[in-house]
Amino acid sequence: xxDKTKETLDKTAASRRRFLQAGLAGGAVLAGASAAxxxxxxxxxxxxxxxxxxxxxxxxxxxxxxxxxxxxxxxxDVPWLTADPVSSVNFTPxxxxxxxxxxNGLCFERHHGGxxxxxxxxxxxxxxxxxxxxxxxxxxxLMRFPRENRVYFLECAANSGMEWRGSQLNGCQxxxxxxxxxxYTGVPLKYLLEEAGVKTNGKWVLAEGADASxxxxxxxxxxxxxxxxxxxxxxxEALRPEQGYPVRLVVPGWEGNMWxxxxxxxxxxxxxxxxxxxxxxxxxxxxxxxxxxxxWQMEVKSVITSPSPQAPITHxxxxxxxxxxxxxxxxxxxxxxxxxxxxxxxxxxxxxxxSLPKALHRFYYDFNWDGSELMLQSRAVDEDGYIQPTxxxxxxxxxxxxxxxNNGIQTWYVKADGVVENVEVS
Amino acid sequence: xxxxxxxxLLATGFVAAANAAYAADAGEGEKVFRKCAACHSVxxxxxxxxxxxxxxxFGRQAGTVDKFKYSAAMVAAGEAGVVWDEQTLTQFxxxxxxxxxxxxxxxxxxxxxxxxxxxxxxLKTFDSDLAGTVGQEESxxxxxxxxxxxxxxxxxAQDHAPDHDGAFGLGRVATEDEIAAWDIDVxxxxxxxxxxxxxxxxxxxxxxxxCAVCHGDFGExxxxxxxxxxxxDTLTDSRPVKTIGSYWPYLSTVYDYVKRAMPFxxxxxxxxxxxxxxxxxxxxxxxxxxxxxxxxxxxxxxxxHLPNEGNFIPxxxxxxxxxxxxxxxxMTDCKPAPVTITMRAQVLDVTPDTDxxxxxxxxx
Numbered sequence: 001x002x003d004k005t006k007e008t009l010d011k012t013a014a015s016r017r018r019f020l021q022a023g024l025a026g027g028a029v030l031a032g033a034s035a036a037x038x039x040x041x042x043x044x045x046x047x048x049x050x051x052x053x054x055x056x057x058x059x060x061x062x063x064x065x066x067x068x069x070x071x072x073x074x075x076x077d078v079p080w081l082t083a084d085p086v087s088s089v090n091f092t093p094x095x096x097x098x099x100x101x102x103x104n105g106l107c108f109e110r111h112h113g114g115x116x117x118x119x120x121x122x123x124x125x126x127x128x129x130x131x132x133x134x135x136x137x138x139x140x141x142l143m144r145f146p147r148e149n150r151v152y153f154l155e156c157a158a159n160s161g162m163e164w165r166g167s168q169l170n171g172c173q174x175x176x177x178x179x180x181x182x183x184y185t186g187v188p189l190k191y192l193l194e195e196a197g198v199k200t201n202g203k204w205v206l207a208e209g210a211d212a213s214x215x216x217x218x219x220x221x222x223x224x225x226x227x228x229x230x231x232x233x234x235x236x237e238a239l240r241p242e243q244g245y246p247v248r249l250v251v252p253g254w255e256g257n258m259w260x261x262x263x264x265x266x267x268x269x270x271x272x273x274x275x276x277x278x279x280x281x282x283x284x285x286x287x288x289x290x291x292x293x294x295x296w297q298m299e300v301k302s303v304i305t306s307p308s309p310q311a312p313i314t315h316x317x318x319x320x321x322x323x324x325x326x327x328x329x330x331x332x333x334x335x336x337x338x339x340x341x342x343x344x345x346x347x348x349x350x351x352x353x354x355s356l357p358k359a360l361h362r363f364y365y366d367f368n369w370d371g372s373e374l375m376l377q378s379r380a381v382d383e384d385g386y387i388q389p390t391x392x393x394x395x396x397x398x399x400x401x402x403x404x405x406n407n408g409i410q411t412w413y414v415k416a417d418g419v420v421e422n423v424e425v426s
Numbered sequence: 427x428x429x430x431x432x433x434x435l436l437a438t439g440f441v442a443a444a445n446a447a448y449a450a451d452a453g454e455g456e457k458v459f460r461k462c463a464a465c466h467s468v469x470x471x472x473x474x475x476x477x478x479x480x481x482x483x484f485g486r487q488a489g490t491v492d493k494f495k496y497s498a499a500m501v502a503a504g505e506a507g508v509v510w511d512e513q514t515l516t517q518f519x520x521x522x523x524x525x526x527x528x529x530x531x532x533x534x535x536x537x538x539x540x541x542x543x544x545x546x547x548x549l550k551t552f553d554s555d556l557a558g559t560v561g562q563e564e565s566x567x568x569x570x571x572x573x574x575x576x577x578x579x580x581x582x583a584q585d586h587a588p589d590h591d592g593a594f595g596l597g598r599v600a601t602e603d604e605i606a607a608w609d610i611d612v613x614x615x616x617x618x619x620x621x622x623x624x625x626x627x628x629x630x631x632x633x634x635x636x637c638a639v640c641h642g643d644f645g646e647x648x649x650x651x652x653x654x655x656x657x658x659d660t661l662t663d664s665r666p667v668k669t670i671g672s673y674w675p676y677l678s679t680v681y682d683y684v685k686r687a688m689p690f691x692x693x694x695x696x697x698x699x700x701x702x703x704x705x706x707x708x709x710x711x712x713x714x715x716x717x718x719x720x721x722x723x724x725x726x727x728x729x730x731h732l733p734n735e736g737n738f739i740p741x742x743x744x745x746x747x748x749x750x751x752x753x754x755x756x757m758t759d760c761k762p763a764p765v766t767i768t769m770r771a772q773v774l775d776v777t778p779d780t781d782x783x784x785x786x787x788x789x790x
Contacts, residue, residue, distance in 0.1 A: 078778050083640070083650035084464070084475055087690070113687065126600050128609055133590040134600040141596045167771040174777060195592035206611060212693050214686040216611060265608050274614045276683040280674045283738065289661040291673075295741045309771075337755065342765030346757045375765060379755065387755050389748035397746040401666055405743070413767060422771035426761070 072096075075106060076173060081162070086114040087213070089156070091177030094303070095311040098323060100151070100353050100360040102180035104235055109242045110156055110178065113212030116262045120246035123210070125192075125230070129268035132197030139232070139246050145187040145195075148229060150252070151359045153327045155179040155298045157255035157282055160406040163391070167411075167422040172308035175410065175422060179327070181360035184250050186231030189224050192266070202268040206275075207249050210264035217258045218272035219251065223296075227252045230263065253329030253358040254296040255404070257282055287399025300388050301407035302326035302336055302363070302380035313418030317371035324349070324363050328382035331357040335381050338365040342375030342411060342425040343390070349378065357383075374414040375425055391424065450540075455548025458541045462533070464640065464691040468552040476649065477531060481552045483510050488526070499528030515546050532639045532648055612682040616728045619681070623723035624703025626710040630718075632700050633707050636689045645669070645711045655711035658733070671712025675735045677727065681705050 039045065066073065075090040082088040089110040092102060109115075120139045128134040156178035162168050169175050193205070198221065205224040209215035219228070229250040232239060239245040244261025251258045257277055272278070272294075284292040304324040307313050313320060326333045332355050337346040349363040363378070380388045391408030413423040459468075465476035472479035478491035488504035489496040503526045508514055518525040519542045521535045536542045550556040588595025612618040634643060642648050645655030657667025666672075670680055685701045687693050696704070706722035709715045714730065722730070743749065771777070 076778060080650075083652075085473075086464075086475075113690070113693070126604065126608055127597075128600060128605045133592070134605055135590065135592070135597040136600045136604065137597040144596050145594060166769040170771045170777040191594070195590075195594055195596060197592070208608070208611075212687070212691070214693065216686070267609060267611065269613070269617075271613060271615065271617075273611055273682075274676050274679055275611070276679055276687075279676060279679050279738075280668065280670075285661060285666060285668070285673075287662065290737050290739050291661075292741050292743070293738045295743060297741075299743065309777075337757070342761075344759060344761050344763060344765055346755070346760070375767075381755065385752040386744070386749055387752070389746075393746075393748040397748065400664070413770075423767045424769040426766045426768055 070096075073106065075108060076177075078162075078169070078174060087112045089158075089178060091173045092180050093173050093310075094177050094179070094305045094325065095172050095308045097305070098362065100181050100325075100356075100362050101235060102182060102360075104182070104237065104240050104243070107154075107180035107182065107234075107240070107243060108156070108178050110256065111211065111213070111242065111261065112215060115242045116209075116211035117241060118210060118246060118262060123246050123262075123264070125247065125263060126265045127192060127196040127268070128265070129206075130199040130202040130270060131193075131268050132199065135196045137192070142187055142192075142230065142232065142247065145191050147185055147187055149183060149185050150227075150229065150250070151181065151183045151354070151356050152250060152252045153179055153181040153298075153358060153360045154250075154256045154259055155301075155327070155329075157257060157295070157298070157404040160408070160410075161403045163408075164395070164400050164402060164406055167424050170309040170422050172303055172305050172410075172412075173310060176303045176305075176325075178256070179325075179360070181327075182234045183236070184229055184231040185233035185236070186229035186247075186250060189228035189230055189249070189266075190226075192230060193224060193268070196268075198268055201270045204269045204272050206265075206267040206269060206273050207258070207260040207263060208265040208267070209244075209260045210262040215257075215260050215277065216273065216275040217260060217277055218269075218275065219258060221268070223251065223254070251296075253298060253331075255282065255298060258296065282404060284398065284402040284404050286402065295405055298327070298329035299405060299407045300326075300328040300330065300333075300380050300382040300386045302333075302378040302388055303410050304338070304376050304378050304412055307376070307414055307418070307420050308412055309420045309422055312420050313369065313414060316418070317369050320367055320369040322349075322365040322367070322376065324365075324378050326351075326361045326363055326378070326380035327359065328380065328384075328386070329358060330386060331383040333361040333380050334383050334385075336361070336363040337379045337381075338363075339377040339379070340367070340374050343377050343379075343409065346379065371416055373416055374412075375423070376412040376414060377409050379409055450543040450547035452544070452547045452551050454540075455544035455546070458536070458545040459548050460692040460695075461536075461689070462545070464689070465531075465533075468549065472552075480549055482554055483515070483549055484512075484553045484556055486510050488514075497526075497528055497530040499526050500530075512546055515549075516542050519545065532642075534635055534638070537635075610682075610685055612678045612685075614676040614678045616678065616724075619678075619724045619727055620698040621724050622698035622702050623721050623725075624699045624701070624706055625721045626703075626706045626715065626718045628699075629703035629705070629707025629710070632696070632704050636692075636696070637704065640690060645708065654708060658713075661734070661737070669712065670708055671714060671733065673734050674732055675738055677705065677709070677730050677732055680708055681727075 073093050073096040075092065077085065077088060077090040090108055092106055092108040123139055125137045125142065159178035160175055163175055203221050205219045205221060207217055207219060230247060231250045232247045234240065234243060239248060244263065247263050248261045249259050249263050278293065284295050286292065302324060304322055306323045322338060326336045333351065336349040336351060338349045339346045347365065349365045351361050351363045353362045355361055388407060388409055394406065394408045411423050411425050413421045466480050467473060467475060468480045472481050474491055474494040478494040486509065488508040488510060489501035490504055519536050522529050522531045522533060589599050640648055640651035641654050645653065647653035653667060653669055655669050655671055657669040657672035660667045660672060674680065681701055684704055685696065689695065702722050706720055709722065709730065710718065710720065714732065
């Protein structure tokens with residue numbers, strides 16, 4: 001190779017690098033260059049079946065379903081986790097989703113006695129206990145109260161619970177998929193309680209489900225009268241059976257177990273009930289053998305959903321989108337930072353879309369991947385100023401046996417070939 | 427798919443018809459099957475779970491449902507010629523472990539011969555060859571539909587006539603019987619406890635029949651079903667065993683939960699006295715009482731305290747060091763270089779679709 005040729009090549013390379021840095025323009029030039037060399041992409045030069053033959057009519061799918069090419073976008077479960085699928089959990093495929101709203105059919109499921117199938121005409125909601133008048137409502141009655149529409153995340157307190165001892169599951173669906181975010185339509189719980197008339201010594205509300213586990217949780221009256229909803233729609237349509245059809249409780253920002261599904265009874269009392277799900281479960285065992293109870297609020301948390309182990313980088317170096325979710329039971333997310341080097345250096349990410357209190361926030365970090373190994377992390381800060389802690393900070397404070405409320409910073413290790421693994425770092 | 431739909435309607439039709447049946451009754455069998463449903467499934471989406479799925483069981487060689495991990499004993503029984511039919515199922519269901527010694531089905535057996543006959547009749551409705559032979563006559567889907575329509579409330583709106591003083595006047599006043607039917611919760615201070623009693627000895631029999639299939643004869647837990655006894659002094663161990671005796675703060679929770687949700691798949695089937703007896707037996711298994719003649723009742727319930735009651739503390743998460751600082755987070759050179767990997771999920775790869783079952787962890 002002559003010096004002159006080498007000089008020309010170097011210039012070309014330098015100029016190409018500049019194009020690459022310019023982002024999209026670089027991609028366009030490369031694609032254009034390779035296409036020009038061949039006769040052309042047959043997907044363009046040849047007429048395709050879908051371009052020639054007619055598709056299905058409007059009567060083919062009275063209730064539409066996703067494209068057949070999206071068949072891999074499904075909830076998945078972890079069979080070894082529980083004794084039986086009837087009292088178990090499956091996980092939202094976060095790595096395949098974008099924006100802040102979770103599609104109804106992909107919202108993770110957690111129930112303790114299977115999905116109850118209830119005809120709304122046969123459903124009743126009772127309010128009893130320390131009230132002036134114990135009442136029974138039909139679904140029709142509930143629909144006559146003034147309604148509100150609110151977007152909230154719901155996170156299981158045990159989300160990321162399998163990662164307390166260290167990285168275990170290779171997929172953001174499994175490590176973080178016990179969360180979803182839905183637009184609810186419902187009646188403020190306050191209206192129903194006021195209709196019955198809460199007595200002055202009424203300090204707690206017991207919510208009870210109509211399913212085979214008759215799920216129960218005690219909720220302090222301040223929360224019940226604040227922002228709780230009795231919801232019958234999710235994302236505009238009726239609740240899905242597995243999400244509590246015909247009616248569920250919405251307890252914004254607090255652990256998902258309290259959002260009692262198939263809601264059939266609200267009892268007002270002067271003390272909490274110490275039910276199974278607030279004593280033997282959903283209490284956080286600390287290293288000294290003491291256990292925290294009534295740990296209701298979900299703390300500030302974030303995770304990069306793509307790239308992640310189930311969503312590797314397949315396009316090689318160049319313009320790359322990091323996409324992720326952040327949320328806090330304390331309210332809005334103030335900002336999200338992203339690190340490419342395992343938490344040594346951070347850059348502020350771009351939050352896009354609505355920023356609603358106690359809802360998922362979508363963030364992006366757009367950068368030019370040079371093909372080197374990455375240790376991706378995200379770190380959220382909420383409107384109260386709480387900063388998402390590292391997993392080791394949580395372990396130092398709580399030990400390894402808390403199960404619940406693991407909101408530690410997640411690390412994804414991206415290798416040079418774009419494959420991603422769940423790791424922990426120094 | 428259609429055949430199970432028909433079978434379902436048929437079973438429903440039977441309950442509705444609920445008449446003649448001197449012989450086996452699939453509708454009654456459906457109720458009996460609730461005892462089985464914790465482990466076995468039938469119908470359109472039946473899958474093998476703790477036990478094999480039971481569609482088309484008649485004429486099937488024992489131990490041959492695809493992909494189900496049987497005991498060696500069950501496979502051997504099938505190879506020795508055991509084929510499921512009314513006779514072999516009857517023998518098996520009366521005393522499973524007598525008929526196939528070494529079966530991993532932990533269920534003790536059905537005591538009443540009527541229950542055995544009825545559940546076999548019910549299983550026939552999920553058999554593509556036998557479904558048509560159940561009962562005298564298939565009731566049509568239309569009949570069922572009509573019956574439901576007649577029970578539905580009248581479509582015409584009634585005038586709004588409030589029976590209470592609420593701001594909206596919506597809903598109606600709940601009756602005492604309605605409240606009693608649903609308000610079964612029991613609090614640590616004893617509020618909600620019904621009048622009743624039961625002994626450790628009674629509880630042992632009830633526990634063996636209703637609970638041991640999942641929780642083990644001594645509350646030790648079968649598979650990943652909850653361990654109910656033992657685990658004392660393990661809460662600071664690396665693998666704590668959280669049981670009624672080692673972790674639960676209040677006995678009222680045991681009574682409340684057993685009454686509302688147990689046995690799994692047949693909730694609300696135990697009497698108040700049964701629940702007192704089972705609760706007494708659980709106290710015995712956890713060494714809280716040591717006398718088999720001990721009788722637990724609403725009178726002495728409040729005298730019993732569980733060992734771990736004092737070890738629950740309020741939520742103080744936001745006082746933890748990492749939350750207390752609340753200043754602007756570090757942006758550059760936040761930790762020494764180079765950052766190294768200290769743990770990889772690949773090492774213990776328990777992500778679904780891998781075959782390793784060495785996984786650990788729990789969701790609640």
